[in-house]
Amino acid sequence: MKKTLVVLAGPTAVGKTSCGLEVARHFGTEIISADSRQIYRETTIGAAVPSPEELALVKHHFIQTVSIEEPYNASVYENQVLERLEQLFKVHDLVLMVGGSGLYIDAVCEGIDDLPKVDPVLREELQEKFRKEGLEALTQLLLKLDPVSYEKVDLKNHMRVLKALEISIQTGKPYSTFLSDTKKERPFQIIRVALDLDREILYKRINSRVEQMMEAGLLEEVRQVQHLKGYTAMKTVGYRELFPVLEGELSINEGVDLIKRHTRKFARKQLTWFRKEKRYQWFSPRNCKDVIAWVEKESGYL
Numbered sequence: 001m002k003k004t005l006v007v008l009a010g011p012t013a014v015g016k017t018s019c020g021l022e023v024a025r026h027f028g029t030e031i032i033s034a035d036s037r038q039i040y041r042e043t044t045i046g047a048a049v050p051s052p053e054e055l056a057l058v059k060h061h062f063i064q065t066v067s068i069e070e071p072y073n074a075s076v077y078e079n080q081v082l083e084r085l086e087q088l089f090k091v092h093d094l095v096l097m098v099g100g101s102g103l104y105i106d107a108v109c110e111g112i113d114d115l116p117k118v119d120p121v122l123r124e125e126l127q128e129k130f131r132k133e134g135l136e137a138l139t140q141l142l143l144k145l146d147p148v149s150y151e152k153v154d155l156k157n158h159m160r161v162l163k164a165l166e167i168s169i170q171t172g173k174p175y176s177t178f179l180s181d182t183k184k185e186r187p188f189q190i191i192r193v194a195l196d197l198d199r200e201i202l203y204k205r206i207n208s209r210v211e212q213m214m215e216a217g218l219l220e221e222v223r224q225v226q227h228l229k230g231y232t233a234m235k236t237v238g239y240r241e242l243f244p245v246l247e248g249e250l251s252i253n254e255g256v257d258l259i260k261r262h263t264r265k266f267a268r269k270q271l272t273w274f275r276k277e278k279r280y281q282w283f284s285p286r287n288c289k290d291v292i293a294w295v296e297k298e299s300g301y302l
Contacts, residue, residue: 001300003089003188007105008098008291009034009274010195011267013206015285017050019195020098021057022288027301029092030059032081034099034108037236039077040068042225045218046238048209068225068233075114078107089188094301102273109192111184118166126162126169141165146174159232191298193291194280196271206263213238214256222246237262 008020024031033039037047041064049063061084066072081097085108088095099105106112130138138161143150145168153160164175171178197205222242228234229243238259245255274280283291295301 001093004094004299004301005085005108005186005188005190006094006096006295006299007034007109007190007192008096008195009102009105009192009280010100010285011202011270012048012100012263013209013267014195014197014202015205016098016100016195017048017054019285019288019291020096021054023292023295024058024096026292027092027094027096027295029094029096030061030088032084032088032095032097033060033062034097034101034104036074036077036101036104037233038063038099039066039072040064040233041066042068042228043221043233043239045213045216045221046236048213068228068231074103074107075112077104078112081108085188094295094299100270102270106277109186109190113179115167115178116171118170122170123162123166126165130158130162135161138162138165142168145169146176148174148176152176189299191295192277192280193294194274194282195285196282197284202267203264206267207260210238210256210260210263214252218242219245219252237266 006023008016008023010016020031035047037043038049039062040047043049044064050060055063062077062081085095097105097108103112126138135156135158138158139150139155142153142155142161142164146164149164149168153164155161167173167175167178196202218238219242222239223246225234225239226243226246229239234240234243241250241255241258241262244250245252250258281294283294
């Protein structure tokens with residue numbers, strides 16, 4: 001059979017970890033994590049890192065391997081994963097990638113454009129402009145410098161707007177000119193599987209998991225990384241809502257409610273991202289045997 005990468009994607013709290021373990025054990029293979037938060041060493045509870053018992057069942061890659069203080073992005077992830085896959089495919093015909101970070105998954109499956117490095121001073125200047133003048137000032141600047149990106153970028157996402165501005169200003173060329181629609185060819189076949197649940201059930205699972213995280217010591221974990229709050233990785237759901245709690249600006253209950261609300265919103269965004277890719281075959285996490293059967297059929301793995 002042709003070497004195969006199986007992608008198991010889906011929104012947060014849907015049950016990717018347990019289903020991924022079942023699939024990986026069935027095929028006797030290893031798991032590459034595609035989670036942009038679980039890759040950091042300093043985040044465990046809030047990033048829903050698999051338990052030591054789960055990690056012992058199947059060998060995982062790209063779990064807590066990078067420090068928040070180290071520069072890391074989807075392009076670096078792409079290169080590192082492709083190198084790791086080359087090694088893994090010498091041993092396994094099929095490798096499983098599990099996660100909910102659509103950008104990381106797409107980087108491996110289709111490639112990501114190489115972009116120039118941004119001057120930290122310029123980045124700080126733009127972030128200061130955002131803090132003082134707000135998002136509208138940034139979007140209007142983007143409209144002036146790169147009308148094509150203005151039409152395509154999510155204008156409500158300040159990080160996406162900032163990125164487009166950084167490249168446009170630093171290079172003197174529109175950010176959109178650095179992006180191509182050409183997908184890179186991979187020397188392996190890719191099978192895409194995604195998990196979803198009835199929305200009410202998914203939201204209940206999200207709320208329950210947030211409560212479990214708090215019981216497991218999430219507030220203390222956030223306290224331990226409070227000195228890193230300026231890093232982009234710390235602006236993620238589960239951490240950014242608790243910094244104000246530690247600083248006395250919010251009560252614990254208010255912080256927890258915000259985490260639940262923001263996590264539900266994040267799950268909706270993940271589903272929107274994955275549903276844009278029509279090659280995903282959708283399953284319920286309760287039917288992992290159906291996932292296995294589908295992968296066997298599509299990959300020719302017998």
